Amino acid sequence: MPFGYVSRRTRRPGTLASIGAVSSPAVRQRFRPWLVDAAFGLGVTLVLAVVITANRGGSRDPDLVAYLWAVGLGALMLARRRYPRAVLFVTAFGLFAYYAAGYPAVGVAVPVAAALYAAAEAGRLGSAVLTAALVVAVSLTFRLVDGQDPTYVVGYELVSHLGLIVTAVALGDSVRSRRVEKFRQRELAALTAAEYARQARYRVQTERLTIARDLHDSVGHAVSVISLHADVATEALGHDEPAAATALARIRSTAAHTLRDLRSTVAVLRATDGTAHDLISVRDLDRVLEPAHLAGMDVTVLVDPAAATLPAPVDAAAYRIVQEAVTNAVRHSGGARVDVQLRVAGADLLLTVSDDGPGRSMTPTPTDLPEDLSAGPAVGHGIAGMAERARALGGILTVDRSPDGCAVRARIPIGASR
Structure with a gap:
């Protein structure tokens, strides 16, 4: 040069x-x-x-x-x-x-x-x-x-x-x-x-994951309830008509609730702000605990009064996590008890759903949870969806399985979502 x-x-x-x-x-x-x-x-x-x-x-x-x-x-x-x-x-x-x-x-x-x-x-x-x-x-x-x-x-x-x-x-x-x-x-x-364009693709992918999680949680929960009532109705037909009629009525009621959940999901997707999250809340936990009651499980619920004023995104995520965890307990645990606990510790919401059914030990991390959990035969999109909900709000979700039962624990920051 x-x-x-x-x-x-x-x-x-x-x-x-x-x-x-x-x-x-x-x-x-x-x-x-x-x-x-x-x-x-x-x-x-x-x-x-x-x-x-x-x-x-x-x-x-x-x-x-x-x-x-x-x-x-x-x-x-x-x-x-x-x-x-x-x-x-x-x-x-x-x-x-x-x-x-x-x-x-x-x-x-x-x-x-x-x-x-x-x-x-x-x-x-x-x-x-x-x-x-x-x-x-x-x-x-x-x-x-x-x-x-x-x-x-x-x-x-x-x-x-x-x-x-x-x-x-x-x-x-x-x-x-x-x-x-x-x-x-x-x-x-x-x-x-x-x-x-990249942000648009990301938003589309996020919406697709949101749709998948909401449909899985709401429809999966409803199918579990309907399946339980259908079993009751099948056994009661011919010798206990009132019990069969009650089971069929509950199937109809669950179907109506499912339609309302689907409408809520569509409302969330169409909303231009966070107000649509108010459509679901931990204040309505009785609805998601119904399958456990119908399965004859002993249900214990402890909700911190401070959890009544959670930010809408945290409130909705906690509701969906409890819903999916209870549904999994009814379907797969084989236990006789399910405990639900929500409490506020500092700037975090601590959520625990546990049962006394047998299972294998597994403690996933926020980064490897969807991939690791997808390999197990008894683990589907539900646990991955719970982890995604927690991680989307900056939180963490773990699943512990042992012969003494299964526990789903989530820690979700509250302040970042206000």
């Missing part, structure tokens, strides 16, 4: 590496790049041809070669986007060759201004500065050695040449900077759109 070279490129493909050579979509639609370059090259050729025709200085008159040299420098503009550095170097050495041949003076800045602009526009600012310094230094040295007036050369022509050179480089770098900024704006817009 040459001394003093300042790289404006990046290794990331498709971003700033080629930004200097890429115009905006609107410009590309209006003007094809090669047409712009052709017009640029034609302008360079015409300006140089006019200066050559003036025939000022030099040891030989302008001829066809001199004008072909002007055409060649203009033609180089067609390659300025793809090879900006090569165009700059060829232009500089072509200028040296022109003066070495003794042709009329064309200045120093005019022949290289277009190439300097192209290099700066393409992000080759270091190459543009070094080449400009080289051309000016060589020109200044030869003119002073040739005996020209230092006051005129340094005090007048050097200032004018440097002014044109600096203007060309600054203009090219300014155009490049504007393109970089536009590119960054488009990239930011694309990233923003992608982030919105």
Whole structure:
């Protein structure tokens, strides 16, 4: 890398590496790049041809070669986007060759201004500065050695040449900077759109999990109750008609409750704020304890009075966790007792649902609970759903199984949900 070279490129493909050579979509639609370059090259050729025709200085008159040299420098503009550095170097050495041949003076800045602009526009600012310094230094040295007036050369022509050179480089770098900024704006817009899409997918997935949990908890609970009453009705038919009628009436009542739960689930999904969580609450635990009563289990409930003022999301989550835990106890524990306890400890709600039925030991963690529990034959989406409800509120849920019974314990922060 040459001394003093300042790289404006990046290794990331498709971003700033080629930004200097890429115009905006609107410009590309209006003007094809090669047409712009052709017009640029034609302008360079015409300006140089006019200066050559003036025939000022030099040891030989302008001829066809001199004008072909002007055409060649203009033609180089067609390659300025793809090879900006090569165009700059060829232009500089072509200028040296022109003066070495003794042709009329064309200045120093005019022949290289277009190439300097192209290099700066393409992000080759270091190459543009070094080449400009080289051309000016060589020109200044030869003119002073040739005996020209230092006051005129340094005090007048050097200032004018440097002014044109600096203007060309600054203009090219300014155009490049504007393109970089536009590119960054488009990239930011694309990233923003992608982030919105990702968040939308996340919200959809969250809603799907919410639907799955709510349907599992409400419908699963109802099916358990209906199944128990159906067994009672089946056994009572033919010899205990009042008991069968009572069981069928409870089946009908449970079905009505299930429809209400489904409507509540739909209301939660349609709600635009958290008010829909008020549709279910630990104040209505008697409904979820009904299957345990019907199964002949001894039910004990201890609810801390402070739990009556829980935030709606915590209240709804606690209700669903108790509902699912009691349903699992009725279905799978084979025990004779189920205990439900809710108490507030500091900034947390502590929830415990335990039974005295036999089982295996398992204490999952918040991170591995859904995967680990899904492997067990007696564990379905219900326990995973309970864990997801607790984790969604920043809490933790564990399940302990042993020969002495099963205990579902949850700790849910209260303050974060207010």
